[in-house]
Structure formats: C-alpha cells, structure tokens
Amino acid sequence: xxxxNLNTGAYxxxxxxxIEYTSVRxxxxxxxxxxxxxxxxxxxxxxxxxxxxxxxxxxxxxLFLTDNNETKLRAYANIKNGQQQEYNVENTHLxxxxxxxxxxxxxxxxxxxxxxxxxxxxxxxxxxEQKGLYSYSxxxxxxxxxxxxxxxxxxxxxxxxxxxxxxxTTMNRGQYQGVFxxxxxxxxxxxxxxxxxxxxxxxxxxxxxxxxxVPENYTQSISVGYDND
Numbered sequence: 001x002x003x004x005n006l007n008t009g010a011y012x013x014x015x016x017x018x019i020e021y022t023s024v025r026x027x028x029x030x031x032x033x034x035x036x037x038x039x040x041x042x043x044x045x046x047x048x049x050x051x052x053x054x055x056x057x058x059x060x061x062x063l064f065l066t067d068n069n070e071t072k073l074r075a076y077a078n079i080k081n082g083q084q085q086e087y088n089v090e091n092t093h094l095x096x097x098x099x100x101x102x103x104x105x106x107x108x109x110x111x112x113x114x115x116x117x118x119x120x121x122x123x124x125x126x127x128x129e130q131k132g133l134y135s136y137s138x139x140x141x142x143x144x145x146x147x148x149x150x151x152x153x154x155x156x157x158x159x160x161x162x163x164x165x166x167x168x169t170t171m172n173r174g175q176y177q178g179v180f181x182x183x184x185x186x187x188x189x190x191x192x193x194x195x196x197x198x199x200x201x202x203x204x205x206x207x208x209x210x211x212x213x214v215p216e217n218y219t220q221s222i223s224v225g226y227d228n229d
Contacts, residue, residue: 017084054083055144057094059154059195061211063161063186066202071161073188075154077124077136081144092138092152094124096193097213099133123153126190134191159188163201165227179226182206187219199224 001019004011019026037044057079064072077094081087121142127135136155144150165180184199192214199206199222207224214220 056080059193061197063199073157073159077152077154078149080149084146086146087144089144090141094136096134097132126155157188157190161186182224184222185219191216
C-alpha cells in the first residue's frame with residue numbers, strides 16, 4: 001500500500017496490517033466476532049479457540065550413518081510464522097498425519113530466517129495416536145517472531161537402515177550403459193510425519209529427500225541421486 005507523509009510530502013509503502021486507525025474501524029472484508037454481555041459488572045472466564053492462517057509446521061530429519069552400521073536420527077519441528085505479529089507461546093500442540101484442510105501446503109524451501117531454539121527448551125513429546133492422527137505437545141515458553149521460523153527439538157526416533165544400488169532397464173537384446181541409483185531403506189520405530197530428511201554418510205552429506213508420512217516399523221525407500229562411477 002502506497003502512503004504519503006503529510007508533514008514531509010514523502011511517499012512510502014506499508015503493509016495494511018501495520019497501519020493504526022485512530023478513529024474509524026477498518027473493514028478488512030472478513031468475519032467479525034462480537035461478544036455482548038448483559039452487565040459490565042459481571043466477570044466471565046472462557047477460552048476462545050479458532051483456526052488461523054500463517055502459522056504452520058513441518059518436521060525435518062538429520063540421519064547420520066557410519067560404516068559400522070551405526071545410526072543416529074535427529075528430528076526437529078520447524079514452526080513458521082508467516083504473519084506480521086510476534087507471539088509469545090506458552091503451550092504448543094502439533095498434529096501429524098493425513099489432515100485435510102482447505103488451505104495450500106506450507107512452503108518451507110526458504111529457511112533464510114530459520115532460528116534455532118534455545119538449548120533450555122524441552123523436547124516435543126508425543127501424545128499418542130487417534131484414528132490415524134498423531135498429536136505432539138510442548139509445555140514450554142518461547143517467542144515466535146514475525147516472518148520467521150524456529151526449530152525445536154522433536155521426538156526421539158530410532159531407525160534401522162540398509163544401503164543399496166538400484167538400476168532399472170527394459171529386457172531387450174543389445175548392450176546398455178548407465179549408472180546406478182543410490183538408495184536407502186529406512187525403518188523407524190515411531191511414526192514419522194512427512195518432512196525433509198538429510199542423509200549424512202560418514203560425515204558427508206549424500207543428499208536430501210522429501211519423506212511422506214512413514215508408519216511405525218514400515219520400510220521407506222529413499223533415493224538420493226545417482227552414482228556416476
């Protein structure tokens with residue numbers, strides 16, 4: 001929105017959510033919820049819950065492997081605040097699984113404003129599963145700054161893996177040349193919500209992949225590119 005400073009005559013841009021209206025209530029075209037009480041002398045206690053856009057979350061995983069078949073899987077929850085407002089969060093509740101919402105999927109490709117949470121924060125805990133939906137909670141305080149993301153320690157997951165090469169071709173007469181695809185089979189002991197996994201083999205980042213929801217004790221195949229040798 002283009003505005004003009006009447007004192008200096010200068011023009012500047014401002015977001016409509018950052019403008020203060022001193023006398024007239026703005027019409028944002030949305031829905032207004034009004035509470036009317038019979039008496040101003042009566043006190044009421046209650047909790048108002050509602051869905052809002054702009055705050056989303058998505059896990060990401062760091063998988064560390066060695067030649068000794070040692071595996072360490074670290075999980076994090078990236079919570080993104082796409083709004084202009086800053087929030088002081090006291091309790092966090094996250095949901096994982098196939099949840100149908102009338103919104104587009106959040107985009108976490110840009111992590112330039114990702115902020116690491118304080119080391120004093122507790123780890124997010126699993127609250128169990130109900131009808132295929134998994135809930136998680138964190139009873140700790142942190143600040144979710146505007147237009148930024150914060151990374152919180154997620155649940156503990158133990159996983160087994162197997163590495164192998166794979167090549168696909170049709171069975172016809174003749175000679176063929178090609179390269180093998182690098183693959184990892186990952187089997188977690190807990191449900192893994194869909195997210196991005198980074199695989200580090202002997203301290204080398206060999207690739208990343210977008211994981212779907214992976215059920216408990218299910219073997220998920222992960223492709224991380226081709227071996228050109």
